[in-house]
Each structure stands twice: as structure tokens, then as C-alpha cells.
Amino acid sequence: MKTAITIKVATACALLLSTPQLSAQNTVSSAFAVPAQGGSYADVADLVVQSPLILDAQIRKVTKLPETQTVGVPVTLQRVLVVADVASLIRGSDGFAAQARFLLDIPKDAKGKIPKLQKRRYFLLGSKVAGRPGELRLARPDALVEWSAENDAILRAITREAVQLEAPQAINAITGAFHSQGSILGEGETQIFLRTSNGQPISISILSRPGQAKRWAVSTGDVIDESAIAPARNTLLWYRLACSLPRALDAKLVESGNAADIGRAQADYRFVMDSLGPCGRTRQQAGA
Structure with a gap:
């Protein structure tokens, strides 16, 4: 069983090793996600317009990856494999699995620790990984939006406009x-x-x-x-x-x-x- 888990983690890691890293100067609260409070319409729109897949999900499990699988990741960041339970598909075709797996780089605090994400609710924005059901490639290293009633309303309104045939382009x-x-x-x-x-x-x-x-x-x-x-x-x-x-x-x-x-x-x-x-x-x- 441990061997199977290791293979899955290594495979997922290989998918996103080329993903641009987050700035180490960003705060923990906003480095990988638009916060529940204090974000803006533009912050959410930046992510929606480049994401063919948007999921509403709750974090179930966070697994730190060993140094052998985090080559190139700055020491200020911890790369993790996240498993989240999908509550609903907000944008995307052909549905999605009941769980989503994706890589995330999280800034460490002064003691080298990362915040606990289990049971927290986020919108995940990115795209499917071809041939790998349930795997998600984030649109950006920070393409998460923490759930709040305000963020929910903003994200859904932007998505409704973005999927229109004549939606304003970049x-x-x-x-x-x-x-x-x-x-x-x-x-x-x-x-x-x-x-x-x-x-x-x-x-x-x-x-x-x-x-x-x-x-x-x-x-x-x-x-x-x-x-x-x-x-x-x-x-x-x-x-x-x-x-x-x-x-x-x-x-x-x-x-x-x-x-x-x-x-x-x-x-x-x-x-x-x-x-x-x-x-x-x-x-x-x-x-x-």
C-alpha cells in the first residue's frame, strides 16, 4: 500500500514541476488563495478567466512531499499533495471525480510549519490532467479561493459571464x-x-x-x-x-x-x- 501511495505522489509531482513558484514574500493567508475576506473582484477574475475547470471542494488530506520529490522548490515553501472532496462542479465539461488531487506550494512560517488546511473549503481553479481522472492542474500556483458568501457570489457571477459566447476577452x-x-x-x-x-x-x-x-x-x-x-x-x-x-x-x-x-x-x-x-x-x- 505504501508503494502505491508513493507512486501516486511522485506522478502528481512530476505533472507540475514546471509550475512557476509563489513569491516567498507573500503572506501565508493569501500566498496560495484569495482569502475569505479582503480579496477583490479582480483577484477572483484573474483566476476564473484562465480556468476551464472550477470546483467547490473541502480539503480532506494534505501530504508533505519528501525532498527527493521537491527539487527546485525554495526552502521557504513546502510542496504538498492535496486531496479534496468535491462538493460541486461550477465550471467544466464531462463532470469530475468525487475527489480532486493537486499539488500546492505553501509558504512556511518562522518555525518552518505550514497552516492546517484540513476541513477548510476552497474553490479550486485550473484544468483536468488528461488521462488521469481526479487530478487537477491549478491554473496558477495560487489558484485557490477560500470560501465565503462574498467570494461565492463574486466567483459565480464572473463564471456566468465568462462562459458566454461573446464574453469580453483579454x-x-x-x-x-x-x-x-x-x-x-x-x-x-x-x-x-x-x-x-x-x-x-x-x-x-x-x-x-x-x-x-x-x-x-x-x-x-x-x-x-x-x-x-x-x-x-x-x-x-x-x-x-x-x-x-x-x-x-x-x-x-x-x-x-x-x-x-x-x-x-x-x-x-x-x-x-x-x-x-x-x-x-x-x-x-x-x-x-
Whole structure:
């Protein structure tokens, strides 16, 4: 029996030896999981958008791996094999086993000990290991979310949006912008075009009119949508914009040699970024 367990542990370890390690400077409470309290929408979204499999599970067993199976793991971390009882499948196809097994690197405290995880409830985010039922490869070394009513609501809301066919994709760059002045003083419109990871068209429009509050909107189609509005905070589109866009618009991206138009376009972009507000990410993007 001991031989069989050793083989399983060694096999699981081999699957993830290339996984980027956690920063030793992270605190124990958040180094491997979004905490039950104090995390943010962006912290959870960072994990959901890259995880085809999401499980709600309770930790059953944690086994420390011997040094012979933790080559390359910093001395500040303890690599463990975790077995968890799966309560429900939140995202994924073809179901999942009743138990999940995965590797986890946990920072040690000053005495070289790690926190007790048994019976604690977490969301596990990652993907299946082909040909190995019940084995999970975490999306990142820290791709766990500690269960709380708040985290549950956030994670499920993000997942519902992320699985939609037209879900907003990762924004890679601003490809161009221009400002056009209106027919009367103080009237104008700025349009900003973005490149996404899958070629999904996204553009931002900012409209200024005398005597009216400036307003902006996002279109996610090939044609500018006149009925489009600005995304609500803590939605997937808001996250894509707030957490990916640079804080300032490079003048070189504005399609105009007119200094006044460039200045207006940059001012409109600042208005958008101020409206979006901070991304709110509190965790280092491990492996990014």
C-alpha cells in the first residue's frame, strides 16, 4: 500500500514541476488563495478567466512531499499533495471525480510549519490532467479561493459571464485613437480602438456636448453601437478595461497631427480611466 501511495505522489509531482513558484514574500493567508475576506473582484477574475475547470471542494488530506520529490522548490515553501472532496462542479465539461488531487506550494512560517488546511473549503481553479481522472492542474500556483458568501457570489457571477459566447476577452493593446471636433464650440467625440486576444473588436467612444456631462461607452462589435453604455463596476467588461488598459494614452496612437486634437483625445482617455477607477487587484499575478 505504501508503494502505491508513493507512486501516486511522485506522478502528481512530476505533472507540475514546471509550475512557476509563489513569491516567498507573500503572506501565508493569501500566498496560495484569495482569502475569505479582503480579496477583490479582480483577484477572483484573474483566476476564473484562465480556468476551464472550477470546483467547490473541502480539503480532506494534505501530504508533505519528501525532498527527493521537491527539487527546485525554495526552502521557504513546502510542496504538498492535496486531496479534496468535491462538493460541486461550477465550471467544466464531462463532470469530475468525487475527489480532486493537486499539488500546492505553501509558504512556511518562522518555525518552518505550514497552516492546517484540513476541513477548510476552497474553490479550486485550473484544468483536468488528461488521462488521469481526479487530478487537477491549478491554473496558477495560487489558484485557490477560500470560501465565503462574498467570494461565492463574486466567483459565480464572473463564471456566468465568462462562459458566454461573446464574453469580453483579454485586452492586449490600444491600436489607435482619434478625436473629431463637432460643429459647435465644445462639441467633440473621441474613439479609441483596442486589440483583444481573440480578435474580438472593442472600441471606446467619449462624447462631449456643451451644457451636458461628458459620457462614454464601450462597443463590442464591428459597428459602433449607438445604444452602448459604460460598463458597470465589477463586471467582466469593466475588469478587462480597468485591469488591462494603460493609465495614459500615448500621443503616437492618436491619428492626428493636430496637437489640440491629441490633447483632447488624451483628456477624454483620462476621463474614461477615472470613471473606471482602480483595478483593485491585491495579489501579485504569479507566473505572469
